[in-house]
Amino acid sequence: MSATSWIEWVGYAASIMIAISLLMTDVIKLRLLNTVGCLLFVIYGFIVGAYPVAVANLAIILINLYHLYKLYNTK
Numbered sequence: 255m256s257a258t259s260w261i262e263w264v265g266y267a268a269s270i271m272i273a274i275s276l277l278m279t280d281v282i283k284l285r286l287l288n289t290v291g292c293l294l295f296v297i298y299g300f301i302v303g304a305y306p307v308a309v310a311n312l313a314i315i316l317i318n319l320y321h322l323y324k325l326y327n328t329k
Contacts, residue, residue, distance in 0.1 A: 261301050268294035282325055289318045 278284035279328025285317030295305040 261298060264294055264301075265298045268292075268298055282322065285318045285322050285325075288324075289315050292318070 268291050271287055271294060275284050275287035275291055279288060292315045295311040296308045296315070299311065300307060
C-alpha cells in the first residue's frame, strides 16, 4: 500500500471544493468556494506539470473574480 503524497491531497481538496461549490444556492458563496477550489487546482496543476489544468483553472478564477466584482458593485 503506497502513501498518498501531499500534492494528491491538494488535488482531492480542490475536487471537493469544486463539488461543494456546485451545491450552493447563493451565487456569491458558489463563486467564492469555486475560486478556492480553482486556486488549489492551479497549485496542483503547476506542481504535477498538468499545465492545461492550471491554465484553465486560472482562467476560471479570473472569471469568478470578475463576476464577484460585478455582484458587489451592483448591490
